[in-house]
Amino acid sequence: MSSPVLAVVRRSPVNGIAVLGLALLLGVLASLTLGSNPIPPAQVVQALIDPARDTGAVVWGSRVPRTLMGILVGFSLGIAGAVMQGQTGNPLADPGLFGVSSGASLAVVLGAYLGFSSMTASLFLAMAGALIASVLVFTIATLSRDLANPVPLAIAGTAVTALLNSVISFLVLTNQSSLEAYRVWVVGSLSGRELDGLFPAFVLASVGVGLALANARSLNSLTLGTELAQGLGESLWRARLVGLGAITLTTASAVALAGPIGFIGLTAPHIGRALVGGNHVRLLPASGLIGAVTLLVCDAVGRVIGGGQAEVPVGVVLATLGGIAFVAIVRRTKLAAM
């Protein structure tokens, strides 16, 4: 993103959301047209209107569901990251911090260990694993009797994540079929994933996004410090529970669909803060849009540079290209500290 664009956007946060909406349209277009068999935009539009055309099968059969999945996953992760960083007040927090991603991964690996390796099984296992892990983390943090303080929550989450990851490593190192399932799953990809899962995941993610938006005002007061937040009449219990529910539902549906995609949740909120400022009412949708755009573009790039053979998984493209873009943005912008 060049600096003049950033300058225009900074002048008004509304412009920021508008620019991101436009970027999302371009991302959708890229996702629909690019691939091992590129289809010109005009033909894509015709096929969208008239599914009976010869390109209709490709467009409606694979490109449209995949694009929808990309938007769902990217938006969920972006918004989950913003809620997580707001809840913990920590710029290093990502949506996987409460063990959601590693709980999902462990469930999938355990499933492969026990012989359930179908995509549908993975989807539901991932969902269950994510929910169990986040409830566990929240219970531990509650036991510290210090809900006002985000530090124990973040530390407990990191500890549980590490614990789950080491159980995964143990299974993967001692069991060949677990390793095979895990190394495909862990990279994160939008291809070859189960489309049947799209609808249940969409329902769950929508509830999560709703909770996140309901959490926006609480996050704003939490940013001022928990004591001030309580002084403003904020119920910490409610604020934490709503936030946790938002993070778990959005992340779980994203992870279940596409595997643990790590980069978006961590970085989208930082770019969002540079674009629209720290007010969560705008920051949450902005982070979601940034996540969706990033994921769509990186997925399309992965299809193109695969060059007709096996495509490069979106997780790899995201980390590499997304990482480079993120470093460039961080170097250029005046950072909005948390």
Place this chain on the structure above:
Amino acid sequence: MSGRQGVDLGFIALPWRARLLLVTLACVAVVVTAFTFGIAAGSSRIGVGDVWTTLLGAGSRAFEFIVFELRLPRASAGLAVGLCLGMAGALTQTFSRNPLATPDILGVTAGASAGAVSAIVIGGGGYSVGASLLGVGIPVVATIGGLLAAALVYGLSWRQGVDSFRLILIGIGVTAILGGLTSFLLVRAQLTQVSAATQWLVGSLSGVSWASVWPMLVVLAVVTPIALSQSAPLEINQLGDEFSTGLGVAVQRHRLAVIVAAVVLTSAAVSAAGPVEFVAFVAPQVARRLARSSRPPLLASALVGAALVMVADVAARVAFGTEIPVGVVTALIGAPYLIWLITRKNREEHL
């Protein structure tokens, strides 16, 4: 702060408290015990008394061979890896003022991993992890990769000085890029190479020799005094750079020294044993809770790290029937302990 006293050795001045001293001594005791059992445990068991008589030069020939040739290098490697990672973790959490920050965000681990995995995957399929750790190949590649990545992170963060927050974000980006390259290599590799690479990526002490222990000991001897003297001024930096500069602290210089120390320590440990997970995060957190201090105490963190790695390595060798990499066990032992410490206390927590 009551009971706070100082010791001044001329070039280095250390404030100390009775509780911190007690915790540090307790850690030393645990480390010595774990070291002894690390040498005693194994397929042919040696009595605890025999371990020390042999170490002091009065053991039988058979014991001498087992202790000095087989067990001592590994126990020393565990000790050194733990000390390096624990101290690096404490340094990182101090300068970044963030309890979630580990030396990983300085790019060292990701750089070393990318280097090692390319060596395993591109360098040919015939690598067994034991052979690769014995040979000079992978440790050297990992060291170079780690140092280059750290230099890149620091260089990219430079903008009339380095701000901790920007450094963390750049670190996230660079770590992601290198992680992406690593997983790209893993997705395209043969399954046998993936197995070898996964073993390395988990962190393991099997097959370490004196050749990988000495560099760590040298690094520890050189870096520890620098780390102690340079990190103390940063402890007042909790209120921000401007405040400290106003007090006359050369924040940039101290921060660079602390970062370099953390990078070198991590790099030494990672090139010897691979990225043993979780130690650098958990050791400072445990040490500060035990010492009840507001910031991670450096020496105690290093000792907690050493105790964790050595206990985990003994468990990894004897507890599971088959030997598993130490990196799998560090979190299995460290995480529940940290969680117990968290739930036990309801004091104010800051970093």
